[in-house]
Amino acid sequence: MKDFIIPWNDTDMGTPAKTGAPVTLTIDGFEVTVPEGTSVMRAASEAGIQVPKLCATDSLEAFGSCRLCVVEIEGRRGTPSSCTTPVTEGMVVRTQSKKVQKIRRGVMELYISDHPLDCLTCAANGDCELQDMAGAVGLRDVRYAAGENHFEVRQNGEENPRYIAKDTSNPYFAYDPSKCIVCSRCVRACEEVQGTFALTIEGRGFDSRVSPGAADDDFLTSDCVSCGACVQACPTGTLQEKSVIELGTPSRSVVTTCAYCGVGCSFKAELNGDELVRMVPWKHGKANRGHSCVKGRFAWGYAHHQDRILNPMIRDSIDQPWREVSWDEALGFAAARLKGIQEKHGRRSLGVITSSRCTNEETFLVQKLARAVFLNNNTDTCARVCHSPTGYGLGQTFGTSAGTQDFDSVEHTDVVIVMGANPTDAHPVFGSRLKKRLREGAKLIVIDPRRIDLVKSSHVEAAHHLPLKPGTNVAVITAMAHVIVTEGLADEAFIRDRCDWNEYAEYAEFVADPRHSPEATEALTGVPAEALRAAARTFATGGNGAIYYGLGVTEHSQGSTTVMGIANLAMLTGNIGRPGVGVNPLRGQNNVQGSCDMGSFPHELPGYRHVKNADVREVFERAWGVEIDPEPGLRIPNMLDAAVDGTFKGLYVQGEDILQSDPDTRHVAAGLAAMECVIVHDLFLNETANYAHVFLPGSTFLEKDGTFTNAERRINMVREVMKPLNGYADWEVTQALANAMGANWTYSHPREIMAEIAATTPSFAGVTYDLITEKGSVQWPCNEAHPEGTPLMHVDEFMRGKGRFIVTEYVATDEKTGPRFPLLLTTGRILSQYNVGAQTRRTDNNVWHDEDMLEIHPHDAEQRGVKDGDWVKLASRSGETALRARITERVSPGVVYTTFHHPDTQANVVTTDYSDWATNCPEYKVTAVQVMPSNGPTDWQEHYNELAARSRRIEAAE
Amino acid sequence: MSPDKMVHMANQIATFFKSQPGDEAADRVAAHLSDFWEPRMRRQLLDFIAADGAGLDPLVIEAAKRMNAPAD
Structure with missing residues (x-):
């Protein structure tokens, strides 16, 4: 098994990378050039020389407490710590000398004098920096007699008052204070990386201890969000994953992509044999930069849960119990039913739902099943119920539905609008990156009916919170535009250069109407006019402005209109086409971006091209040897309506639970119950499976190769970490179903499916597995014009040419409160x-x-x-x-x-x-x-x- | 789909395009229906209009004449 770490260097460089003018210095006689601001420690590491260290790690700013990394620098007195000393031009550094060796050995001796010497039975054995450093400095004996210490349970027959028992309250990791060297890496990780500030150092000197929150708190009751950053930062066995304690240190690792939210964090899956031991965020992952949240880091045990179904099952009707059968029998049963339905009810009586949890390749095959085997366009995906308005709204204004930035962009933002999104809960790793920028001084405007955590939490406070009434998004956004236009804050130079000026003129006249003023809309929206004016001024004048939004924007009667309003606001203030700005939809599912890209929608083929276009159909007709239906297909709600009407009879659902997730459960249930063949392809007997006739067991993201595309259009590799427990990856199951219906597909690996995607879809034309592996990830569009992908969209011009302002009239939803439902x-x-x-x-x-x-x-x-x-x-x-x-x-x-x-x-x-x-x-x-x-x-x-x-x-x- | 739901959905589309500048609202509603409504939905709309079209925005009724005929 290939170890996918090898091409990339995972060495801990000690302190973070810097950007700046090149500085050349000499370390141990070797010349090295690094950016200004780099530490001597990191410069040494760049030159291949590792200076011993304990309190330093390259995910955190230098702290300078352990004194192990001391070096000698010509012309300087004493022995400065290399982690806190920045390089200067011509500096001459010696990292090894009798003098520093003696100091380091002395430091280690002190550390070890207060550390239990139970290395052989310690969970961190072999994975412990303290152990490594003892070796590196040549520690051979410890002269100090055992005196007062923190690790002995009893001393001289008495209870040791300094001993604190292990805290195992967190389900995923343990805190063993007896092994702590008080390097503060955990405390700093909690502050700098995660931004929760749950941990602190209590006491002084020898009494210093790491503490989660208040005196009577343990890790579970504290503010800790279990992101794992402290565990990752801990150089010893003090903070340790329980899975490692239980299973031992892992011996191999595979880089892959998390399957939870749309941030798309890169992880190293670490294993022994085919037993997953832990998931560790991968520091070269460009979405997460080495950070993680409680879900991706720890919540993967479902893959082996006893509820998982591993054998195919069928039943004639949904009141019968399931019957386990062979794959052949299940697929034959399904294919016969589907064909029977089409013979009786016509070709448009079947459909599919692709999964935003599955890979691009799997999604591509499911929509291909509808288009090339069912011969209709009845394909939809869960984006229908989350970000489909983003697709429509941004498509109309900018010319493509994608988010405009990468996540790194937030580091250059000065003013952030977060609207209808709750990143610290739903996109936690991005939330942490945003909070870091806010702590550096960026201003925040929250537009949300709830007081989400970002409004006020540790060291973060929104400059403006506009707590609008649900359903009034368009009125609020239009009122903000009103303030910007009428107060002369619009960026007219940008608009003249980049947008259609005539449309802008009509739009400006529309928003300037006094009926859109914050004062006029206050009664409706519940947002105080002065607060809204202040927020609009902050956004228009505060420098780089970025808008991040979520389902609180899209899941409304006017969801598409609000998305267009957001795009208007970005164009109005010139906040498009450079780092730190843009319109950023925060995608819900790991691959909701990808499932949309792959043609899951019933009106468009892969690459967002409408099925009505004959030239686009021809591309696929030639590739697939079938005639593509030029009519749009049914969307999920329309499928259910048609099922109740009796014209839609069969559905293949991959990795989605519409009965629980879709609105108006009774209607969904009625639709499903009216169908003659519901095929659920999933890990578990989900709620939708209550109405299914065929159950095909699915595979987890750990069990297959493929790609996910995250909210920044970043195509990340998903790698087969272990073999599928159910026997087949999901793409193989879809292929088998298609072939049972006579398709004759012959894919032997997902890379062949990606090749087909690239051959048919211009924005993916340059994407190959080799390129993704070489670059780590690639952001589409990736083609001849952008051979290495596109981190920022619309840099010189919009995808559609000129950006389009669209009038956004507020229309009250018909869902109104009244005496019965107030x-x-x-x-x-x-x-x-x-x-x-x-x-x-x-x-x-x-x-x-x-x-x-x-x-x-x-x-x-x-x-x-x-x-x-x-x-x-x-x-x-x-x-x-x-x-x-x-x-x-x-x-x-x-x-x-x-x-x-x-x-x-x-x-x-x-x-x-x-x-x-x-x-x-x-x-x-x-x-x-x-x-x-x-x-x-x-x-x-x-x-x-x-x-x-x-x-x-x-x-x-x- | 229930007639009420269809009327509600169609009228929502008309409401948006009515708010837009210019005099192409009927064409744009028609294009939206052609692009996003599956043939049996457009068929249902035409049948409903043929019956009496009660409750539909007049713009929808005009647009229905201009949208693509639903293929079978």
Whole structure:
């Protein structure tokens, strides 16, 4: 097995890389040139000389506490620490001499005098920098007699008052204070990298100890978000993954890509044999730069969960138990049913849902199944219910749906708007990078009905929080544009140069109308006019302005209009086409960008090209030898409608749980129940599988090769870390299904699928596995014009030529509060769980969140006689469910909020069938509801649980 | 799809394009329907208009005449 680390150097350079003018110095006689600001330690490392160190690591700024890295520099007195000493021109450094050797040995002797010498049974044995340094400095004996120390449980028959027992409260890592050398790397990682400030050093001198928060806190009760940065930074076995404690140090590693959110972090999967020991963020990963969150770092145990289904299953009707069968029988059964349906109901009676969790190659094959085998365009993906308005809105204004920047861009931002997104929970690694920039002085404007953590948390405070009423995004964005235009803050030079001036003139006249002023819209939006004016001025005048947004923008009746409003705002202020600016949709799923790129939408072929275009169809017709249907296909909600109408009868769903994730659960259930063949291809018997006739077991991201494309259009490699437990990677299963229907596909590796993508899709023309492996990752467009990819879009001109301003008239949603349903429900997700929870619920992440709670403002709670923790009934015109209440001022009066991670909650029983005007993206973020005290789950929930249990029965093998 | 839902969706599209400058609203609604509504949805719209079209924005009714005929 090839070790994918080899091409890249993982050496810890000691201090972070710097940018600056070249400086040349001599280290141990070797000349080396490094950027100004670089430390002597890093310069030495560049020259291949490792200076011993303990408190230094290249993910953190130099600290200079351990004194192990001392060197001699000509013309300087004493022995400066190389980590804190910047290089100067002509400097002459000696890293090794009798003098520094003696100092280092003395330092190590002191460290070791207060350290348990249990190396052979220590979990960090072989993976311990203290051990390495003892060797490197030639420590041969420790002269100090055992005196007061921190590691002996008992001393002289008495309890050792300095001994602190191991803290094992966190499910994923242990803190053993007896092994701590107080290098502060964990504390600094928590501050500098993660930005949570949960850890601190308590006491002084010999009494100094690492402490999570207040005196009575352990790691679990502290502010710790379990990102793993401290564990990663710890040079000893003090902070150690429990999986390593249990399984031993890993012996091989494979670089791959996380399968949770759209940040797309690179990880090293570290294993023994085919047993995964830990996932460690990879420092050369360009999305995450060596950071991680609790999900990617730790929540991978679902891959081996007992609920995972490893054998294909079929049943004639959904009231029967499942029957385990061979792959051949399952595929034959499925193919016969699908063909039978098409014979009887026509070729448009079948469809597919591609997965934004699966690879580009797998997604490409699923849409190809619809287009080349079913011969229709009935393909859709979960982007329908999240970022389809981004596709439409940015396509109309800029000419392509993609985010304009890379994540590194945030390091050059001066003013950030975060709208309808909660990065610290939903895109945590980007959230940390954003917080770092905010601590450096960038200003933040939060536009969100909730007081999300970014509004105020450790060392971060938003300059402006505009707590708008759900459903009024367009009014707020248009009012901001009003302020910018009427106060003369628009960047007219940019607009004249880059945009269609006539359209701008019409737009400017529209937004300047007094009815769009913050004062005129205040009553509607709930945002104080002065606050909105101040925020608009900050954005327009504060330097590089970047807009980051999430599903709080898109999942509305006017989702597409808000996206266009955001694009308008970026063009209006000249914030496009350079680092630090831009329009940045934060994508929900790991490969939602990729699944859209791959032609998952029913109206467009791969590369965002409409099926009506004969020249585009011809490309695929030639490649596939079929005729492509020129008519757009059904979107997910339309498929369900057509199923209820009796014209849509068969569906292949790969890696998506529409019954739990899509709105108006009763309608989804009715649609699924009306179909004659539902094929669920998944890891688990998810909620949708309750209505399925065929279950095809899926493979996890650890078990296959392929690529994911993250929110910055970055194509990252996914590598087969272990063999699929179910026997086949998902692309092989789709191929087998297609072939069972007579397709005769012959792919033997995903690289061949990527070659087909590149051959048919201009923005991917230059993408190959070799290029991605060589570069680490590639951002599309990658073609002749951009052979190494495109970090920034629209640099000299927009994809469509001139940027287009579009008038954004506010239209109130028809989902209105009234006497029956006086509150507005909005939904979201939290840090530790992921969407429908199919994966994270099957990990120890449940210790942080084991049920969905309804957040309600104290005023609304008191009016209804609801106390914290009470069961409440949540009712809308669509349905009702029950869950427990959490009373909090994070939500405004009149607004309630919940997550949808747990199937018992059935939050989507309550959401309605209203959707975005352009794309049918459901209006999850606005539902008029009533909340009232209740005794427990509703009849629907209990009935549903019974049905789910019955649907999951598997017939005992004979 | 229920007639109410279809009317609601079609009227939403008309509402957006009515707000845009110029006099091409009907053509743009028609293009949107041709681009994004699957043939049986467009067929349902035409049948509904043929019946009485109650509740539809007049712009939708005009656009329906101009959108691509749904292929079978």
